[in-house]
Amino acid sequence: MPSKTLEQLINRQQLWPAKQRRRHTVGGQSNATGFAPLDRALHQGGWPSSGSSEFLCDTPGVGELELVMPTLSQLNRDRPIAWLNPPYLPFAPGLAQHGLAARQQWLIHAHRQHQLWAAEEALRSGVFCALLSWSANCSPNDKQLRRLHLAAREGHCWHLHFRPSRCQPQASPAPLRVQVEGGPRDIKLVILKQYGGHAGQQLTLPRNKQLTEAQRPVNEWPTNTNPRRRLAVNLHVAGRPSASSSHPVIRS
Template sequence: MSSSPLQTLLDRHQLWRAGLTSAPDKSGLHTGFAALDAALHLGGWPPDGSTELLCDQLGIGELWLLMPSLVERSQHGPIAWINPPCTPNIAAWEHHGLAAHRQLLLSPKLLADQLWAAEEILRSGVFSAVLSWFSCRELQDRQLRRLHVAAKEGQCWHLHFRSGHCAQQVSPAPLRLQLAAETDSLLLRVIKQPGGPAAPELLLARPKELYHRQRPVKDWPSFTSVDLAQHGTSRRRLRLIPALQPARPTPIRTDQRGVQ
């Protein structure tokens, strides 16, 4: 027997219950952080649709926060990276458990091309997650809504990175988090979430390499040849591996005649 129109709306979470529900909806996917799971009414990240991460500083731990979930989702489908601010570090992907051959990197130059590519990939039903960074600071509500609807139709998790000042802008994304760097922690403020009111601010302790790299280069930890010799690593340099690294030009090989 087919379900009633009312039940269909309830199943799709398209009807506002005004808090009158018999049991909380815990359909979210675990974030990998117990405190964050407890703060989100779904019990974790939304399974699909757009999730907005608002931050003004690059490399404060935004990818570290997502990595446990990205690794899990990559088992069910490839992940697309659209216009990341720096070239992804493949070694870091492999280090965290993301297979490089299951990652798709796109770098459209024009906003229209990026919007088209993002919408097509989200709706395709092939990708388990899509991470997007848009050069345009403020997208129109219509553009944001098309991306969210495409992600819902394709059952894909869309992670949209935006500037912190967009927190005041109305957005169709059901979950919006604002991120900021503290001394040794990542500060999360839930601006909006499905299933109830926003949660209070939350602090997650970050790995040391993250806040080391936020300091000026002259203050980064360094190792002398004596230190390396004591640890048996005199022939190789120790370094911290970020998930994103600045882009470097690719050398072009030519033969003796100068032909590529």
């Protein structure tokens, strides 16, 4: 095969060099994650700027959104973000704390039969900087996954595809696949697949302390073991007024 053809395939990311690690700057084909250890583990130096990225986790809310909030807050300045069939209603004040304005968030509810169509149309439109979709109730095949990835590349949109862990054995065209496991204080990541080199990196990142404190059970909330000050209590003995009481005692 001519070297020119090889170069064209590599530039179009249709062929991946096994040993060559191609890092891209934040202004190019990747965006900094906001976590230095994660940036070092990703061969591109950050999250992909377009195309599909798969996050495999069984339980929503284990910290998977914390991983992408720093990047989304930067991308959201130029274009809105779409949320397709999220498991819970996005909390506007919480998003605002991460720099995501409510007016820049589009919430899309699609029937199960139309979810993949809605995702593909939104990704290809070029309107959104990112699309977050959850497919716990649908199981796209390899061809459908490829259509979503190509639509995201065409629309210059980052597709964050949250899927159950049982989908890990399925082949996927997504250049980046990450297993996410949340704990009470940290998030454990396993990079299953990534562009530009080998995968298998394992990381443990700390969670947002404010969020973890808010999610603690009530019986674990911090309390004062001793009262801050003693309260003045007037003890009344039957038949006797207290020293500080000026009210008469009524005897039966």
